[in-house]
Amino acid sequence: MALIVHKYGGTSMGSPERIRNVAKRVAKWARAGHQLVVVPSAMSGETNRLLGLAKELQPALVDDAALRELDMIAATGEQVSVGLLALALQAEGQPAVSYSGWQVPITTDSAYTKARIASIDDQRVRADLSAGRVVVITGFQGVDALGSVTTLGRGGSDTSAVAVAAAMQAAECLIYTDVDGVYTTDPRVVPEAKRLGTISFEEMLEMASLGSKVLQIRSVEFAGKYRVKLRVLSSFTPWDIAIDEEAQSGTLITFEEDEKMEQAVVSGIAFNRDEAKITVVGVPDTPGIAFKILGAVAAANIDVDVIVQNMSHDGRTDFSFTVHRNDYARTMALLKSDVLQLTGAADLIGDAKICKVSIVGIGMKSHVGVASTMFRTLSEEGINIQMITTSEIKTSVVIDEKYMELAVRALHRAFGLDAPSDAA
Numbered sequence: 148m149a150l151i152v153h154k155y156g157g158t159s160m161g162s163p164e165r166i167r168n169v170a171k172r173v174a175k176w177a178r179a180g181h182q183l184v185v186v187p188s189a190m191s192g193e194t195n196r197l198l199g200l201a202k203e204l205q206p207a208l209v210d211d212a213a214l215r216e217l218d219m220i221a222a223t224g225e226q227v228s229v230g231l232l233a234l235a236l237q238a239e240g241q242p243a244v245s246y247s248g249w250q251v252p253i254t255t256d257s258a259y260t261k262a263r264i265a266s267i268d269d270q271r272v273r274a275d276l277s278a279g280r281v282v283v284i285t286g287f288q289g290v291d292a293l294g295s296v297t298t299l300g301r302g303g304s305d306t307s308a309v310a311v312a313a314a315m316q317a318a319e320c321l322i323y324t325d326v327d328g329v330y331t332t333d334p335r336v337v338p339e340a341k342r343l344g345t346i347s348f349e350e351m352l353e354m355a356s357l358g359s360k361v362l363q364i365r366s367v368e369f370a371g372k373y374r375v376k377l378r379v380l381s382s383f384t385p386w387d388i389a390i391d392e393e394a395q396s397g398t399l400i401t402f403e404e405d406e407k408m409e410q411a412v413v414s415g416i417a418f419n420r421d422e423a424k425i426t427v428v429g430v431p432d433t434p435g436i437a438f439k440i441l442g443a444v445a446a447a448n449i450d451v452d453v454i455v456q457n458m459s460h461d462g463r464t465d466f467s468f469t470v471h472r473n474d475y476a477r478t479m480a481l482l483k484s485d486v487l488q489l490t491g492a493a494d495l496i497g498d499a500k501i502c503k504v505s506i507v508g509i510g511m512k513s514h515v516g517v518a519s520t521m522f523r524t525l526s527e528e529g530i531n532i533q534m535i536t537t538s539e540i541k542t543s544v545v546i547d548e549k550y551m552e553l554a555v556r557a558l559h560r561a562f563g564l565d566a567p568s569d570a571a
Contacts (some may be wrong), residue, residue: 148180149318150276154187154286154308158325159382160228161191169323170235172386173281177241179390182276184315186286186308187232189224194301197221214259218288218298221260222247225285225304233283243281246271249290253307255297261448262297263365264289264306267314284311302363309366313373319394320375322362323382328398329354329361331564332416336555339565343398343414347509350414351400353541357417357505367400374402412517413508413562416555420548422452423475424501424533426467427482429493432459439490440466440482447481449474453503453536453545463493467534469545475499501533502551505543506558518542524561530554 153176155169169187177183197220202208208217229245236243251272255262275282286304291297299306305322312320329351330340346354348371355364361379370377380397430436441451452469470478479497487495511517521542525532530553534545546554559565 148182150182150184150315151176152308152312152315152317152320153183153185153323154304154320155185155323155382156304156325157188157191157193159323160187160189160232163231165382166228166231166235167238168386169382170232170239170241172323172382173232174236174239174241175387176390177281183281184272184276184311184317185232185281185283186304186311187225187228187283188286188304189228193224193227194221197224211259215295218259218262219296221298222285222288222296225287229283229285233281236281236283241281242279243283244275245283245285247285248288248307249294249296251284253284253289253310255289255291255299257291257293257295257297258448259295260298261300262289262291264299264310267310269311269315272311272315299365300363303365305363305366306369309369309373309375309377312375313369318376320370320377321394322366322377322379324361324379325381325383326361326379327381327384327396328379329359329400329415331414332555332559333360333418336418336552337416337559337565340559341564341566345399345401346414348400348402349540350507350509353505353507353538354415354417357419357503357507357541357543359415359417370400371402412510412514413506413564414510415507416558416562416564417505417507418551418555419503420551421472422469422501422503422545423472423478423497423499424467424469424545425475425478425482425498426465426496427486427490427492427494428465428496429463430466430490432462432464436464436490437466440486441468443481443485443489444470444478447477449478449481453534453543455534469501469503469534472499500548501545502548503543503545504551504554504558505541506562507541508562509540511540511542520561521558524557525554528553528557 233243233245254266272282286307328342332340334340352367355362355367377400454468457465530550532544536543
């Protein structure tokens, strides 16, 4: 039989009863002869609770000393989960052992709260698997070269699971969530959204990067780099469902493009509320000005998304870009203190009430007029486009946040995503 990695989200681990159901499901796979490594998230809401406690004591968590302690605190949520799940498995008669990231070890760099995995030592885990144990490993965390606990950022348990699957050359990584797969868009916004039976790696990568909450983007990057077979499915199906049926459910992220995929010009609509726009007004239109602005932002470990530089007028231009809303205040403070003086800009304008809406589809490679359909649809709804960015298989627009749901519903209809699907 095969080595399989299971990952369970916080909702799946949200109560003792749900943990028992996870244990029953995992034990079922183990009894069928599979070797199981399980990566659970912290119980739903626990990480937010822990971070809230930290911020009560020190509201401005910005320097490395504070961020190191924040990682130490945040990592405990997953440590509770692995211990509870190992106990639940033992109660099912299934031998199991739990490990934190530093015990495996999962080695990372020292970028606290945003660490990246450098290596995974699988020797200890393989020994336990050979002894017939299910191994339960904390997601979301690792250890740096100095022995400090690090975390991978929110949603990092997905990344941990895929990285473990890659390191151990697992046959498959099953991501169990509170939804039964990847949908054409969020069903909470568009009730007519359809579940996709398959989605290409390229499309999933774009969907994850553009705001789809089903998978964390770094987990998709890992899957693509190491060609990990990845499937998204629900933990709320009956735990005793037949394994053959369970293994074919949900959405498969595939590395193969078939003719059926190319027939769908647009496969999904992604959106992200967590955006903020910053405009540096009246900067000199000279070589190096973009670096003077964004170099300081990058040095502060702040990710930049959409970038637009306007046409020059009288030797000056406006430079706009977006960041995550959580980084908005810090970015504005940084630019006010350093960049305005460095560039000689006339002003700095910020807007934390914008969002990004995107259409994604591998079929866009071979079809024309897709972007114009998007723009026409938004125009007909009276929605103004503030910024545009494109790639081979996606087009994204930045718009006022209050129009987000209207835009998503209109685009979902315009590209025929409401049509019946055979994926369900």
